[in-house]
Amino acid sequence: MAICYSCTEESAIKTGEVIAYDPSKPVEITDFTPKKGSASTRLYILGSNFGTDVSQISITIGGEKAKVVGSDGGSIYCIVPPRSSEGTIELTVSSGDNKTTVVADEKFQYEHKTVVSTLCGYVSPTGEYEVKDGPFDDCGFEGPQWFSFDPKNNRHLYLVEYYSNVRLIDLEKKEVSTVMTRGQGHWDRPRTITWTLGGDTMIIANEKGGEHTVANSIAYRRELFKKPYPLMYTNEKCTTSATHPVNGELYYNAFLTGDMYRYDWKTGLSEKLFTIQDREWEYNVVFHPTGNYAYIIVVNRNYILKTEYDWVNHRLKNPTLFCGEVGQSGWVDGTGNSARFNIPQQGTFVKNEEYAGREDEYDFYVADVFNHCIRKITPEGRVTTFAGRGSRSMNNDVWGFIDGDLREEARFHEPNGIIFDEVTRTFYIGDLKNHRIRMIAIE
Structure with a gap:
């Protein structure tokens, strides 16, 4: 699956299409791109059941909180924070009392700059x-x-x-x-x-x-x-x-x-x-x-x-x-x-x-x-x-x-x-x- 900022922004931000997170279904991370980068890198996380409400989405990379810019339900656009050298990508989606946390199988390769x-x-x-x-x-x-x-x-x-x-x-x-x-x-x-x-x-x-x-x-x-x-x-x-x-x-x-x-x-x-x-x-x-x-x-x-x-x-x-x-x-x-x-x-x-x-x-x-x-x-x-x-x-x-x-x-x-x-x-x-x-x- 290919993803870019423009298509993510088009589907999740510009059109205003709302896709809700479903607590009865699993949240999955299937991939992310790019695999490596420094602070302020635009990172795209691919998967399912993210929802489009960014207020319900929390992401940490190497234990540092990343800024979530947008989501279309199956892809999230976020910004790699400074000091993320440990590299573990952790995603949490919550709605009311329901919360699901998943970790990507692969680590992000953080490059100091x-x-x-x-x-x-x-x-x-x-x-x-x-x-x-x-x-x-x-x-x-x-x-x-x-x-x-x-x-x-x-x-x-x-x-x-x-x-x-x-x-x-x-x-x-x-x-x-x-x-x-x-x-x-x-x-x-x-x-x-x-x-x-x-x-x-x-x-x-x-x-x-x-x-x-x-x-x-x-x-x-x-x-x-x-x-x-x-x-x-x-x-x-x-x-x-x-x-x-x-x-x-x-x-x-x-x-x-x-x-x-x-x-x-x-x-x-x-x-x-x-x-x-x-x-x-x-x-x-x-x-x-x-x-x-x-x-x-x-x-x-x-x-x-x-x-x-x-x-x-x-x-x-x-x-x-x-x-x-x-x-x-x-x-x-x-x-x-x-x-x-x-x-x-x-x-x-x-x-x-x-x-x-x-x-x-x-x-x-x-x-x-x-x-x-x-x-x-x-x-x-x-x-x-x-x-x-x-x-x-x-x-x-x-x-x-x-x-x-x-x-x-x-x-x-x-x-x-x-x-x-x-x-x-x-x-x-x-x-x-x-x-x-x-x-x-x-x-």
């Missing part, structure tokens, strides 16, 4: 949220914007909130806490977090104008990163700081002038290296794990520069355009300056096992804010859309809050922060307008 899910951040069904500390199921965020792992503990994920505080996401205890406030640091807009090479000092960049304002603050492990101290001052605002992963030099920028500086920890002096093309536009710096180069993400001008590292003189060289087009926004996958972004924000390097033996084994993933998606950039500068903008059959929006398949289902709403945990192979996404922390991982 990479999906988007939600880690924490409570938002009510009507969109209300409260910024508060607490367990994952009862905490709230204003706007998660920038992530940084504790170099000595990958279960401690630090977060800079939009125009706000520094918070800790404890992945082991499953709770969120505030470690430093904007008032403590005399910050206007804390932007990024980086670390000294030993990992015992946190460095927080602060965007604030005016004479003698804090450009970067530091906080110490011995004080549990709870008390910030000024490291350097500026009147030109600072939107990014980054530490060279091998030599430990600190690089930071001046928003008003577009200048890039190198800070010498020994002398306490800063050296101006170069000026990017666009002044008074924010940018972020992310170093490649080898230290061979860094990407400069020019946020409000929608392009990414590449700056090579000079190993002889220990400094970054003048950057060149890597991908995107200066001042041109859009959503276009492509290579180099044919690609288009719309406010690219934080990025993270991820080692690609398929590149083993190449000169550069890392892809770069960046949160593309107003395109409401995550983009992937290869070492050659090829840009593709990795996750988001899904559920196209729902409406014409590309934003929203939907978990599931990376491209077919998932939606974000202005994702800003992104970081990758190499140990658990998990992306963490700061979904700003959804006020939540999302994850991308093999479920």
Whole structure:
């Protein structure tokens, strides 16, 4: 017997034909198709005496409840739920006091896949949220914007909130806490977090104008990163700081002038290296794990520069355009300056096992804010859309809050922060307008 979604929907949903479950007769499962698949797979169960009332039909796959979409009495259309790896298909049909449960002779072969899910951040069904500390199921965020792992503990994920505080996401205890406030640091807009090479000092960049304002603050492990101290001052605002992963030099920028500086920890002096093309536009710096180069993400001008590292003189060289087009926004996958972004924000390097033996084994993933998606950039500068903008059959929006398949289902709403945990192979996404922390991982 052949079955497809369209014929099932035609006979059981569109025509409205009613076929009742008969408690005096057995319920049988004779087959199901497909035999294997991942979460969200459309599964068709064939047999007899199912009835057409889906409120009377319950299905579990591997012990997880599946969504029943329709039935024509002899075939049921349902959706495979996540975490159904045990594979047993159990069907229950009930009417009043009568209930029949049957199990398919064959198990469904569940295939794990990479999906988007939600880690924490409570938002009510009507969109209300409260910024508060607490367990994952009862905490709230204003706007998660920038992530940084504790170099000595990958279960401690630090977060800079939009125009706000520094918070800790404890992945082991499953709770969120505030470690430093904007008032403590005399910050206007804390932007990024980086670390000294030993990992015992946190460095927080602060965007604030005016004479003698804090450009970067530091906080110490011995004080549990709870008390910030000024490291350097500026009147030109600072939107990014980054530490060279091998030599430990600190690089930071001046928003008003577009200048890039190198800070010498020994002398306490800063050296101006170069000026990017666009002044008074924010940018972020992310170093490649080898230290061979860094990407400069020019946020409000929608392009990414590449700056090579000079190993002889220990400094970054003048950057060149890597991908995107200066001042041109859009959503276009492509290579180099044919690609288009719309406010690219934080990025993270991820080692690609398929590149083993190449000169550069890392892809770069960046949160593309107003395109409401995550983009992937290869070492050659090829840009593709990795996750988001899904559920196209729902409406014409590309934003929203939907978990599931990376491209077919998932939606974000202005994702800003992104970081990758190499140990658990998990992306963490700061979904700003959804006020939540999302994850991308093999479920």
